[in-house]
Amino acid sequence: xxxxxxxxxxxxxxxxxxxxxxxxxxxxxxxxxxxxxxxxxxxxxxxxxxxxxxxxxxxxxxxxxxxxxxxxxxxxxxxxxxxxxxxxxxxxxxxxxxxxxxxxxxxxxxxxxxxxxxxxxxxxxxxxxxxxxxxxxxxxxxxxxxxxxxxxxxxxxxxxxxxxxxxxxxxxxxxxxxxxxxxxxxxxxxxxxxxxxxxxxxxxxxxxxxxxxxxxxxxxxxxxxxxxxxxxxxxxxxxxxxxxxxxxxxxxxxxxxxxxxxxxxxxxxxxxxxxxxxxxxxxxxxxxxxxxxxxxxxxxxxxxxxxxxxxxxxxxxxxxxxxxxxxxxxxxxxxxxxxxxxxxxxxxxxxxxxxxxxxxxxxxxxxxxxxxxxxxxxxxxxxxxxxxxxxxxxxxxxxxxxxxxxxxxxxxxxxxxxxxxxxxxxxxxxxxxxxxxxxxxxxxxxxxxxxxxxxxxxxxxxxxxxxxxxxxxxxxxxxxxxxxxxxxxxxxxxxxxxxxxxxxxxxxxxxxxxxxxxxxxxxxxxxxxxxxxxxxxxxxxxxxxxxxxxxxxxxxxxx
Amino acid sequence: xxxxxxxxxxxxxxxxxxxxxxxxxxxxxxxxxxxxxxxxxxxxxxxxxxxxxxxxxxxxxxxxxxxxxxxxxxxxxxxxxxxxxxxxxxxxxxxxxxxxxxxxxxxxxxxxxxxxxxxxxxxxxxxxxxxxxxxxxxxxxxxxxxxxxxxxxxxxxxxxxxxxxxxxxxxxxxxxxxxxxxxxxxxxxxxxxxxxxxxxxxxxxxxxxxxxxxxxxxxxxxxxxxxxxxxxxxxxxxxxxxxxxxxxxxxxxxxxxxxxxxxxxxxxxxxxxxxxxxxxxxxxxxxxxxxxxxxxxxxxxxxxxxxxxxxxxx
Numbered sequence: 001x002x003x004x005x006x007x008x009x010x011x012x013x014x015x016x017x018x019x020x021x022x023x024x025x026x027x028x029x030x031x032x033x034x035x036x037x038x039x040x041x042x043x044x045x046x047x048x049x050x051x052x053x054x055x056x057x058x059x060x061x062x063x064x065x066x067x068x069x070x071x072x073x074x075x076x077x078x079x080x081x082x083x084x085x086x087x088x089x090x091x092x093x094x095x096x097x098x099x100x101x102x103x104x105x106x107x108x109x110x111x112x113x114x115x116x117x118x119x120x121x122x123x124x125x126x127x128x129x130x131x132x133x134x135x136x137x138x139x140x141x142x143x144x145x146x147x148x149x150x151x152x153x154x155x156x157x158x159x160x161x162x163x164x165x166x167x168x169x170x171x172x173x174x175x176x177x178x179x180x181x182x183x184x185x186x187x188x189x190x191x192x193x194x195x196x197x198x199x200x201x202x203x204x205x206x207x208x209x210x211x212x213x214x215x216x217x218x219x220x221x222x223x224x225x226x227x228x229x230x231x232x233x234x235x236x237x238x239x240x241x242x243x244x245x246x247x248x249x250x251x252x253x254x255x256x257x258x259x260x261x262x263x264x265x266x267x268x269x270x271x272x273x274x275x276x277x278x279x280x281x282x283x284x285x286x287x288x289x290x291x292x293x294x295x296x297x298x299x300x301x302x303x304x305x306x307x308x309x310x311x312x313x314x315x316x317x318x319x320x321x322x323x324x325x326x327x328x329x330x331x332x333x334x335x336x337x338x339x340x341x342x343x344x345x346x347x348x349x350x351x352x353x354x355x356x357x358x359x360x361x362x363x364x365x366x367x368x369x370x371x372x373x374x375x376x377x378x379x380x381x382x383x384x385x386x387x388x389x390x391x392x393x394x395x396x397x398x399x400x401x402x403x404x405x406x407x408x409x410x411x412x413x414x415x416x417x418x419x420x421x422x423x424x425x426x427x428x429x430x431x432x433x434x435x436x437x438x439x440x441x442x443x444x445x446x447x448x449x450x451x452x453x454x455x456x457x458x459x460x461x462x463x464x465x466x467x468x469x470x471x472x473x474x475x476x477x478x479x480x481x482x483x484x485x486x487x488x489x490x491x492x493x494x495x496x497x498x499x500x501x502x503x504x505x506x507x508x509x510x511x512x513x514x515x516x517x518x519x520x521x522x523x524x525x526x527x528x529x530x531x532x533x534x535x536x537x538x539x540x541x542x543x544x545x546x547x548x549x550x551x552x553x554x555x556x557x558x559x
Numbered sequence: 560x561x562x563x564x565x566x567x568x569x570x571x572x573x574x575x576x577x578x579x580x581x582x583x584x585x586x587x588x589x590x591x592x593x594x595x596x597x598x599x600x601x602x603x604x605x606x607x608x609x610x611x612x613x614x615x616x617x618x619x620x621x622x623x624x625x626x627x628x629x630x631x632x633x634x635x636x637x638x639x640x641x642x643x644x645x646x647x648x649x650x651x652x653x654x655x656x657x658x659x660x661x662x663x664x665x666x667x668x669x670x671x672x673x674x675x676x677x678x679x680x681x682x683x684x685x686x687x688x689x690x691x692x693x694x695x696x697x698x699x700x701x702x703x704x705x706x707x708x709x710x711x712x713x714x715x716x717x718x719x720x721x722x723x724x725x726x727x728x729x730x731x732x733x734x735x736x737x738x739x740x741x742x743x744x745x746x747x748x749x750x751x752x753x754x755x756x757x758x759x760x761x762x763x764x765x766x767x768x769x770x771x772x773x774x775x776x777x778x779x780x781x782x783x784x785x786x787x788x789x790x791x792x793x794x795x796x797x798x799x800x801x802x803x804x805x806x807x808x809x810x811x812x813x814x815x816x817x818x819x820x821x822x823x824x825x826x827x828x829x830x831x832x833x834x835x836x837x838x839x840x841x842x843x844x845x846x847x848x849x850x851x852x853x854x855x856x857x858x859x860x861x862x863x864x865x866x867x868x869x870x871x872x873x
Binding site for chain 1: 591592594596597598601602603604605607608609612648649650651652657660661716719720723724727730731732733734818819820821823827828830831835836
């Protein structure tokens, strides 16, 4: 009897607790009426979580950009170079000196004084100092003539010699080599934000570590490592005052969680994986694509070292141009784009050559012949691919490895690799899928030891940047395809600063790569921001800047 | 007894040292950290410069010219003083500083998960044993089966979608109020609830059949007193030991849950550090985790020795 009563009491207790828990939780968590003081953006954690602009590579700059400005800005609609902290600029005919006229009356946050030519010199010092690992650091060191054994004092002296302060608002940057594309290197596309020299003199690195201080439309408030970075708007900012008072970047590792935070109304913009974007739309969210192409994606043949014969394995099938063409023609690019990328891809004809993006720096770089002949030479044609393989002596195919790994910004890489394997199997080849860590792959291509493997990469547009890294025979880091012809053209490029001549040389290299099937170019992709349309009426961003979610100060809120 | 404790303590130190060798070696076997630390465009000069700056240019274990001038000995020497170096990913922060900063979040989550598992497993375990082969027992078995078989990653997402997105009762992720803690703590605790519940149930079933229990009933003791006082006390040894180890598991095993719920604890720190090949932070976390685990085991062993006098080192 006692046992029965006790049993009943426990059951009633459990039921009562459950019935109370729901309404109680509801009453205590009911969200307040939306009033957007703080715009929240959920993004995957960056490789770095620091206030130092030079101790990370370019993608790590995303969470600091709201506070920073550059000499030259990027138009959020067209991706064009526009005046930002520099009002005007001019290059000498030899390409070895650039004069910048700076905007007057621009103040650093927290009363660190007016932006002047001294700050430009200081920015170059920061990126070239010995501990800098910034993406463009090596390039700037070359331009400034800095050696690897130089101490921080020597670096400071060399930068002082190379950067002339004409007056507070005029600065001349002299470079050891011709730098006709310096406009890009000082723009928001790259890694040279303007930071305060006065602040460095007052507290050096220690002070810089505490906050990000610049001249941007947002002022740094707080960084909670591993959680978020918070900014507040600068009232009456010279360029644009944001509509909302605060901006928060929130780190959320998992893609599904980023989607959930957006749908639940906890954030207003989110970096939602392409595979989950349909779910976001179903839940009433909107996908806003970037205005410009954001990422190029290509696959590469391992061991194409024609300019360094000691590293070449001449008997490997990949060295035969017909095999390379066959492998290109076996790829059903449209099917991959439609099924894996949701149809949101633009064809790429030559690795990282883009007709519009490159034309801003090198008018005339694009060869219309490439458009005309791409279907004939690269179009999906398994029959022709088989014939080419037979012609090359590989009627029964051959074995090779496809390296699979994950890369930030392109989670579809594994699926694409598997799709490529199926396409190649269909023409008689015997690809073997090999999963491994990306640093292992990097080690192989860096040391010219990636013979006989196929691997994929992705990156931002800029033909010359890719050529410098992928196609030089020495002093490079990604040895993908080198050739005496390209070496010859590089030598000519080093001698001229004329944009038209440089465009012509780049076009010749493009011709070589296109007709030699040097790589397997796949797509250009746009960056997508998933936004809550009830909160955001308009968000326009170029996408061409690494990190993608830029120009947040221009977000228009829904009424 | 003192000898027993001393031997176990020395064994724990040895285990910690072995762990330091393993974590140091494994971290470096996964590839050159410079391939993550430096941008793709960085040339050989950049590599040399940065390698020198971080001491990565020295031999790993054996330096014939100067035996102690190797990366491992530098690491060990500093680690003994609690210095695991500066983080590469979180520039400006020390590795141990980051672990200490994130540890409260993990302890908070683990504490609530332990509380949930104890509060649920104990009554459910006892009651399923008392009401053996009833509907309640079957229900308990289902709860245990689900808890032990559902992947925590999947469970986390499903709970998030139901309670945060669809119902809007709880936040999806992050840390702040206690509402933020509910979903990750339930996910983390459920597996342990299931395991502990089964353990309590089987221990209770053994005890419920014993002679002294029959005697207490014959003597006319109230049933609740028989069950909750006499039976539970005798059945508690095995679950208690397991519970102590569970505490270690919960503190160190929250990696998946913290990632799913963006909970800023040491688990998420570990994932981010591994992704960034931030050896310093990885080493600091693993050594701290190992120390927690070893200390928990040491305490359990000592507790065991007190409870069961037969356990002694001769």
